[in-house]
Amino acid sequence: MTPKLPPTILVIVGITGDLTKRKLLPAIEQIAKTGALSDQFRLVGITRQPNVTAEDLIAKVPALDFLVDHSEIMTLDVTDLKAYDRLKDRLVQIEQEFGTTAQRLFYLSVPPTVAQPIIERLGMSELSKHPNTKILLEKPFGVDLTSAQELVQDIDKYFSPNQVYRIDHYLAKETAQNIVVFREQNSLFKQTWNNKHIERIEIIASEQIDIQGRSAFYEQTGALRDLVQSHLLQLAALVLMHPPKADKLQDIPQRRLEALRALQLPKNQPIESVVQRGQYRGYAEAVNNPGSTVETFVSLQLESTDPLWVGVPIRLTTGKALREKFTEIRILYKREEGYESNELVLHLQPNESIELYMWAKRPGYQHIVSPHSLQFSFKDHYALFPEAYEQVLFSGLGSDHTLFTSSEEVLETWRILDPIQKYWSTHSDDLILYEPGSDVREVVPDWNHMPISHSSRSTSS
Numbered sequence: 001m002t003p004k005l006p007p008t009i010l011v012i013v014g015i016t017g018d019l020t021k022r023k024l025l026p027a028i029e030q031i032a033k034t035g036a037l038s039d040q041f042r043l044v045g046i047t048r049q050p051n052v053t054a055e056d057l058i059a060k061v062p063a064l065d066f067l068v069d070h071s072e073i074m075t076l077d078v079t080d081l082k083a084y085d086r087l088k089d090r091l092v093q094i095e096q097e098f099g100t101t102a103q104r105l106f107y108l109s110v111p112p113t114v115a116q117p118i119i120e121r122l123g124m125s126e127l128s129k130h131p132n133t134k135i136l137l138e139k140p141f142g143v144d145l146t147s148a149q150e151l152v153q154d155i156d157k158y159f160s161p162n163q164v165y166r167i168d169h170y171l172a173k174e175t176a177q178n179i180v181v182f183r184e185q186n187s188l189f190k191q192t193w194n195n196k197h198i199e200r201i202e203i204i205a206s207e208q209i210d211i212q213g214r215s216a217f218y219e220q221t222g223a224l225r226d227l228v229q230s231h232l233l234q235l236a237a238l239v240l241m242h243p244p245k246a247d248k249l250q251d252i253p254q255r256r257l258e259a260l261r262a263l264q265l266p267k268n269q270p271i272e273s274v275v276q277r278g279q280y281r282g283y284a285e286a287v288n289n290p291g292s293t294v295e296t297f298v299s300l301q302l303e304s305t306d307p308l309w310v311g312v313p314i315r316l317t318t319g320k321a322l323r324e325k326f327t328e329i330r331i332l333y334k335r336e337e338g339y340e341s342n343e344l345v346l347h348l349q350p351n352e353s354i355e356l357y358m359w360a361k362r363p364g365y366q367h368i369v370s371p372h373s374l375q376f377s378f379k380d381h382y383a384l385f386p387e388a389y390e391q392v393l394f395s396g397l398g399s400d401h402t403l404f405t406s407s408e409e410v411l412e413t414w415r416i417l418d419p420i421q422k423y424w425s426t427h428s429d430d431l432i433l434y435e436p437g438s439d440v441r442e443v444v445p446d447w448n449h450m451p452i453s454h455s456s457r458s459t460s461s
């Protein structure tokens with residue numbers, strides 16, 4: 001049975017935004033359906049726009065039921081410190097209506113430039129000091145190492161680390177959570193999860209969508225900051241970390257941090273030989289900046305100094321406007337003399353599944369072996385598949401930090417990428433133009449990291 005969550009006031013700043021409608025409201029509704037939310041739950045949506053009502057909002061999202069009786073809207077200018085007194089009074093009133101104190105969650109579903117003054121005002125108004133107050137923050141957390149350090153300092157001024165929940169929705173994807181379980185609980189993989197057996201690791205997030213009109217955001221961000229700094233490095237950390245014991249899952253963020261600390265760009269290799277970037281044709285016109293060098297595609301190689309992983313190239317690749325939408329982690333096992341190599345593929349989305357390429361003799365008179373895939377698809381076995389934001393909210397409401405990134409992790413990820421950002425700030429001739437709809441493997445001219453399953457090679461002897 002799903003555990004009951006404590007009395008809660010969830011304040012969402014940015015209530016009229018796209019994320020709230022697409023993800024957050026349906027996620028709350030889904031959590032309510034499990035019975036985890038009591039009647040002592042209230043969503044307080046904050047907006048600057050006058051005349052927005054909870055009814056209007058609810059009417060825009062299909063199938064909301066619980067929220068009809070558990071939400072309200074406050075029109076409030078979040079840049080005005082005095083407005084926070086009004087908010088404070090309302091939160092006290094709601095607790096009186098509950099007949100008990102409640103945990104208070106401030107979910108800032110707003111761009112970082114807006115989030116920063118809100119964090120400050122929550123601190124200055126002392127709302128941050130109220131017992132059991134949490135703050136949930138959306139990425140990006142800074143744009144480089146220096147800005148991330150400043151942001152961390154600003155937040156630390158008013159909130160203690162255990163009050164802060166930094167969201168990386170990839171960590172909350174069901175298949176991402178399964179990485180640790182899968183590699184730990186299966187002795188076959190647990191024993192071979194190291195550089196003695198693994199030749200290389202590929203993490204690919206291929207997106208079909210382009211920047212979808214988010215010109216201003218994307219011009220300041222690019223693929224490296226948007227997906228690599230957060231989602232892909234976190235997935236790499238889950239693959240590389242030394243997992244804690246099953247009864248110490250709360251140590252996962254610390255273990256991810258240790259994995260990130262050991263990651264670096266390959267030493268003694270020029271940046272341009274280990275990082276490739278691309279831009280889809282039409283991007284510069286779409287953002288109305290003909291000289292834009294912002295990358296919509298990036299592929300980079302990393303290495304780990306952890307003795308368990310020394311010598312194993314780790315490649316992260318992502319791009320927009322590509323042929324297919326998929327995210328996968330490919331673990332290529334070593335090919336020993338006289339044997340074939342195996343490949344394990346963790347498909348994070350879509351078609352969440354685990355696939356293992358094995359070699360088998362083809363039926364027939366000749367001795368021909370070919371790779372075949374064994375595939376386990378989660379949807380064939382389980383109907384319930386929580387959406388990542390459902391998991392994010394459930395964990396935040398339940399004070400579980402496992403699926404959130406700490407400030408130390410954020411700083412480590414920027415440390416890893418810092419040399420690339422510095423290199424790109426003075427170079428632009430390495431930008432590859434690619435056609436929208438290209439295959440993720442076609443963008444970089446010599447994609448020499450091709451996994452065996454794509455080569456479909458068969459060997460005869």
Ligand code: BG6
Pocket residue numbers: 207226227327
């Ligand atoms: C977001 C990025 O964090 O993740 C987007 O800002 C990207 O640019 C999105 O499209 C991808 O998420 P998902 O869950 O659809 O793979």
